[in-house]
Amino acid sequence: MTRFHVYHTEAVILRRLDLGEADRVIVIFTPGRGKVETIAKGVRRITSRRAGHLEPLTRARLLLAQGRQLDVITQAEALDLFPNLRADLGRTAAGFYLAELVDRFTEPQQPNPGLYRHLVEGLKLLDLGQDPDLVRRYFELRLLDAAGFRPELHRCLECGRELEPTANYFSPASGGVLCPDCGGRNRPVSVAALKVLRFIQSAPAYDQVARLRVRPGLMRELELLLRDYLRFLLERDLKSAAFLDGLRQLSAGG
């Protein structure tokens, strides 16, 4: 006999896939159980009571019944719908980006409450109208910390010397910065970029980061540098990053 087990959890909905006639597989990220693949029955019917609470990029309180393969969502109540994030295409795209990073950096059933807090904070900041680029940089560095890939930004990873305020190099394979002597063929990192990265990495909260004014060229340097590092760790490109690039081109091209 299997014991029928029901549990409550808070969760952020990461993504979903249609299943059968009216069901969906819903991938959620929870504080206590990590990423969980669940199933929600009948939520594609237009009169479903749960569908509106189970949209991606929603924070919800869920009641789940343990199933043989996938746990079944029996009740759902949205806690945060992030309406401003949803109302703006650029912010929605940034939200997709945070969710894709969490999805890619986590394995099922591996709790990471720190990462959960960062994801909720990131979505909130996007909803509150904070600069989406800055929120993404902040989230990327927080995620790298929480996932155990905090980049070294103070000492050269080859020779151990303290980095000088000059053009240094960033090595994704070493996981941080190298001095000009050891840098070799790696990507150069400007003095200004290194300063911003260190500031965001050590900032105790987003309040401090929000005061940063980063010009577009420097923001792009930071974005590409972190993208290189994330691509190296994940061994793949992020689809939502490509979508954000496409949107940027669309806005620039008019």
Place this chain on the structure above:
Amino acid sequence: MDLSTVPVAEPVSRLIAELEKLPGIGPKTAQRLTYYILRQPEVEVRSLAQALLDVKTRVRFCAECFNISEDDLCPICRSPDRDRAVICVMEEPLHVLALERTGKYRGLYHVLHGVISPLNGVLPENLKIAELIERVQRHPVREVILATNPNLEGDTTASYIFKLLAPLGVKVSRLARGLPSGGELDYADERTMVEALDGRRPLN
């Protein structure tokens, strides 16, 4: 279910395995269908097999709207009775059926074959979006109705298409949203309630 240990004739286990690949069909249903087909007269089974092949070999996408069609242009795009100045944009061919069943819509369609969903690997270039823009540029229309699903991916796709259509100066609309017929207020989520309130209509 692992049939390799059970003594079942190879063609039978092969059909079960094929049917199991279909959406919504589990091992039990696959077995039931297989043994049902086994009992059918050969002419019935041939007709089923031919229908399966035809749907793949004789059907293609309409060159204009990308709905499923037997010819280069689908019956709707060919029809002289349709209003060619209105295009309704749909996610899937099945959604076209849902609207056609009403008999209320007289315009044309454009089927995207999906929605933008980066986490499921779907980007704008994987959909028939560029084809829609090109179509509107080629044949200016009075209105484009964006009828993608009223959810995050559907809204994202509609906003994205709107961004591309806006410079063309065409009227763009979205299907109304709010309470479903036959639903009950106390089960509606906040977002639906707000939409229903915003979209209310005067009775006088």
